[in-house]
Structures are given as structure tokens and as C-alpha cells.
Amino acid sequence: MVDELSFSNEISNHMYASHGEPITNCLQCGTCSGSCPAVEFMDHTPRQIIGMIRADLKEEVLSSNTYWTCASCFHCTVRCPAEIDIADMMYALKRYSMWKGQFKDGLIGPDFSEAFVKMIVNSGRSFEPLLAATYLPKFSARDIIQEGLMATGLVLSGKMPLLPKKIKGLKKFQQMVRRIIPIGEPS
């Protein structure tokens, strides 16, 4: 019987390509938290999240908004004295929580990411208006009106196209995608 994976190993397993130092090297110095421009909007600071992973506080980590509040600015990554790729660890935590299907209520990030992936797989290109449907329902009435006014301004000034684009080689593109993730048979 194999020993059960520690939580920090589970997270490391979600960092396949990047090769930062392991989370267990963390010194708890707090340079990441001090460098983070979004820290005041996080339930736990990056330093705390790393400490919580190492303490196997899985449920607490899964219900934290911290990694969904990471803007991927990579300040923490370039400053970490233990050379942990912390911003990439935040991505690993997002992947872990998507994989578990467990995240804090009311977050827009998980739905947005999922919709984004579906959009790319279907067309090969990104198209902003299609994504609005994933986040507008979670906005307040006031924010929806603001977003509408802004989008109207963008369309009128010619900044926002009204029709989505598709790549030409979509069929082969989707065959390529299918070799990585199962997206069902071609229609």
C-alpha cells in the first residue's frame, strides 16, 4: 500500500511543466505577501496559503479565494528567496480546485476559465462578448449597467467586433486538442 500523498505533493503534481523549487522549501519569510498587489483582497496571504498547504489544511485552502485573486503578475515568483514559482503554484491551486470541483461560492474565476476554454476549443480564437454571459449574472445591477455602457462605447468606436472569428484549420486544431483532453467526438 502506497502512502497517501501529502497535500503539498498533490499540488506539486499539478505543476507539470514549470520547474520551481518545491513548496516545502518555503521559509515563511513573507516576501511574496509583501510583494503582492492583490493581497488585501485575499482571504489568506500567499505566505499563509503555503503554510496551510504544508499543514494539510485542505478544506480551508479549497474554500479560500486567495489563488482566484492572483492576477499572475509574478512579483512573488521573481522575489522568492527559496525560488518557489509562487504564481505558478496559484495556477496549480486553481487547477486542483477545478479538478475537485470545489471552490468558494460566488467566485467568477472558475466559470470564466471554463467558458474561455470551451470558446477556444470551439473556435480557436478568443471573443470577449461570448464571455460576458459567464460573469454578468454574478454582477450587481449597477455593475451590469456600467458594463453595458462601456461595451456600447467600445462597439461605437469600432473597438469591439460584433462577430466572433474562427480559425480556418479548426478541424485539425480540434484533433490536436483531443490528443490532450477528451472533448468528445467531432460533430
Place this chain on the structure above:
Amino acid sequence: MKQYAYYPGCSLESLGKSYNDSAMEVAKALDVDLKEIEDWNCCGATAYFPVDELLAYTLTARNLAKAEKTGLDFVAPCSACYKNAFFTNSYMQKDADLAEHINYALEADNLHVSGTARVRHLIDVFINDVGLEEVKSKVTNPLSGLHIAPYYGCQILRPRKDHEDVENPVYFEALLTAIGAEPIDYASKARCCGGSLIISNRKAALDMVRILLLDAINHNADVIATTCPMCNVNLEVYQDQVNREFGTHYSIPVMYFTQLMGLAMGIVPGHLGVGRQQLGTGSMLAFAQNAKQESNL
């Protein structure tokens, strides 16, 4: 003429169209040929990594494979596309197992990455391949006295690509000096604009934008110059929302570095997408006009 495999990215076809227009105009004037990669796909941006890491790299690898076929350097004007392409390329060079997985998927599209392409940001091409002396020689309307806040943002700098200075870079300032402008010195030049938090955590992103605007304005910037369509949108299009949220009255133009280069090089503003901004750039145009009259004296 220098040639590059150009990857505009999705934003440059919509919100960042003026970036693409001005990049093309400036490139032409500097004898640089940006050859668009044939039938490119979305790089995955930042929204892709939360779902599947391998697929995120594969998406970018498809574009890299197409660039490799041309034998030209891969050039992206968007910092997020640039970062994704740079690391996909470098991880594939270093990690044979990763490269094998990705190339197996690419095979379905008759493509292959061997890691031979160099991945560059557009500003790097203008500064290091064309050179600042050459840029200077093309300036007809030097933007003398215009205080520009060089805004680097994040992913053009971080994570570190090579041995460059990620804490206090100065190349953007050097470029702005070459077009006759006065770059301002302010602490937030590499602070984050919020990126995609503008969608997923509006409140946090607006506060991050507010801090940047405040710092640039406090240092007497006339305009903020950007190197990325995401930064440009957050700083420009959401300025109104910052004002409503925080009761501020900011109104500072935000322009792509290529638009400012184009104005200094005497290119017709309409061709640079100047005037398509949400915030008035009339003061910038007046400035470029004056500069021209003065240089004609």
C-alpha cells in the same frame, strides 16, 4: 529589411486594434516586415492555465511551430502572449518529456516544435534590432516636453526570461527619450494593472488601476504609455469606473508606445488609431502638431 513571424493575438483584432495599426505603420517606417503567422490560434491568455496546463502549452506550441517553419523570430506585441510563447518554447527546449507530449498532439495538425524559434516582444525588436539611433533618425516631430509615464506592467518582465533587470528596467525610458519625450520616474511602472481580475474580481482590479493612475498623475505624467493590450484596456477603458468607484476625477490619456512612436515619426494620427480611444487624446495631437511646427522653424 528585417523580417519576423508576427503573432498579433486575439486582442489586437478587437480592443487592441489601434495597437496593431500603429505597430504595422511604425514597423513599415523602420523597414521591419511583420509577417503574420498563418491561421494562428489564441495563446490561452491567463484564463487557460487554471484548467489544463498541458493544453495551455500545446495551444501556444501550435503558433510556435508555424513560426519555426518560417525560420524567423516569433514576435508578439501583447505581453501575455509573449510570456506564454516564451515559456512554452523554453520549457520544451529543457524538458524532452513535455516536448514529446506536445509534439504528439501537434502531429494531428502536421506540426512540430523543435525549439529553434526565438521569442521576442515587439518593443525589444524596435529597441535592439532596429536600434535607438535608427529610431531617432526617423523622428520628425520630437515630442519634446511631453511627460510620458512608461508603464511596463508585468508579464513583459516577469517571470524573468533571461538575465534582464526585472526590478528596475529602463529600456522603455530610453525609447521614449529617443522620440524626444521626457519619461517620468515613478515607482509603479512595473506594478500590476489587475489583468483579468477586471473580470473575475472587479473591485480588486479597479483599486489596482487606481493606484497606477494616481502615481502617474502625481508625477505629472501627460500620458501613460503601454506595451500590452490588456494593460491598455484596464488603464484606459476602466478609468471611468475607477472614478465612479472611488469618487476620483482622473482623465489621463493612455496610448500604446507604438502610437507615440508613430506621432513622433510624423505618421498620420488616423493611421495609428489615435482618436479611437475612449479618453480624449486631443492634447497629444496638438502636441505632435506643435512639435512639427517647431521643428520646421
